[in-house]
Amino acid sequence: MGLLGILVGLSLLIWLAFKGWSVLLLAPIAAVVAAFFSSEPLLAHWTQTFMRSASGFLAQFFPIFLLGALFGKLMEDTGSVSAIADYMTEKLGTKRAILAVVLGGAVVTYGGVSLFVAFFVIAPMAQGLFRAASIPRRLMPAAIMLGTSTFTMSAMPGTPSIQNTIPMPFFGTTPFAAPGLGIIASAIMLAFGLWWLAREEAAAKARGEGFGDDDALKSAADLADDETLRERATASHEFDPAEIAHGEVAATRPPFWSAAAPIVVVILVNLILSLIVLPRLDLSFLSKPEWGGVSPAAVTGVWSVLTALTLAILTVLALNGRRLPDLRGTMDAGVNASALPAISVASLVGFGAVVAALPAFAMVRDAVLGIGGGPLVSLAVATNTLAALTGSASGGLTIALDALGSTYLQRAAEIGMDPALLHRVAVIGSGTLDSLPHNGAVVTLLAVCGSTHGKSYKDIFMVGILGAIIALVVVIVLGSLVGSF
Structure with missing residues (x-):
């Protein structure tokens, strides 16, 4: 009955979240349902297990949500x-329209700009370039996804994304964990995605397919009142x-x-603090x-990201703050944008903690840890599965590490494996199947670009999921053979 309760609670969470219900309501209900089937004390799990775990997550990571949203x-x-988007357009032009869109998104998100902010700015850039180059509109979401939501989120060493921050307290690592493997994974994701998009562009031109409907893009104001979209989006990324x-x-x-100066500040400060200052x-x-x-080691990684974002915010204000027509309104919107996603x-995470505390979870844990191929394979499967089920890379990653992180760290120590390798595999694993059709970022991106799942999801799947899975397999194989580098 306990295992059935876990499945019922998880199914309830997934189904109603897809319908647009708030995770703030669904997660405790699903946790209580799972506990009920296991004949566990319901109120105790709600207040002592669920809330303690949720508050622990906020204590560790809310400052990063806050500063990341404000910076964006x-x-x-x-x-x-x-x-920055205009600069990319000018330098690369319509002949390399896809590359310009991908690199424009990559630069701003690797520099710490929130994903949803990048969507609303890069989409008009993509529309202008794709229209001028007669590239089908349906490829816009995949090009934006490749630049904003793949290698700069999970693979590039030093990325300040919340996904790259989460494993640090569990494994005592830095944002630059396994940098060589991260660069290789990034190159694979980028190369595969560009190859696929070039292939689709060539096939479209051979068919005589042009840009298509020249409808106006959805603006932020158009989507702000869509509560269903908002509920999906806030559980998947760090900006409301x-x-x-x-x-x-x-x-x-x-x-x-x-x-570009604030982005350079994020990267350099993060690097210097992580590798030089804080270790000394x-x-x-x-x-x-x-x-x-x-x-x-449990806190210095987070400290380096926090300091980098803080100095980048001060740099924005120093260089360009006088341009802001409403400084207070902008800052209020930034900090408010962090609250709902973080909670x-x-x-x-609270739901995952309750499930992990149930006696029946021992069967799930043993099944995951018993997957052949060693700890890297089972860790990749765990993060992939939970990110897919929750539609959230950060949520799925934290649930997996809360439940199994210490076990993986112990197993790594037993075989002499560098925890940095666990870090990189976990982060890349969380950024693969999280981009299934119900993911809030996918739904938002399609809405912004004025496209649909039927028109664009195949290409999103190829560049956002298949390319990432290939990179993950390569990292696991290389890590197993030669270790972390």
């Missing part, structure tokens, strides 16, 4: 993201789409160097009870 909103409203329409965009755009500091005081009794993902 400032970059949007100062015109910085648009300036409803807040994109708030604030006011600058009337003029900054020069490229000024727009005496942080032994963290072992005292008043500081949580943690090891420095939504925390609720998914």
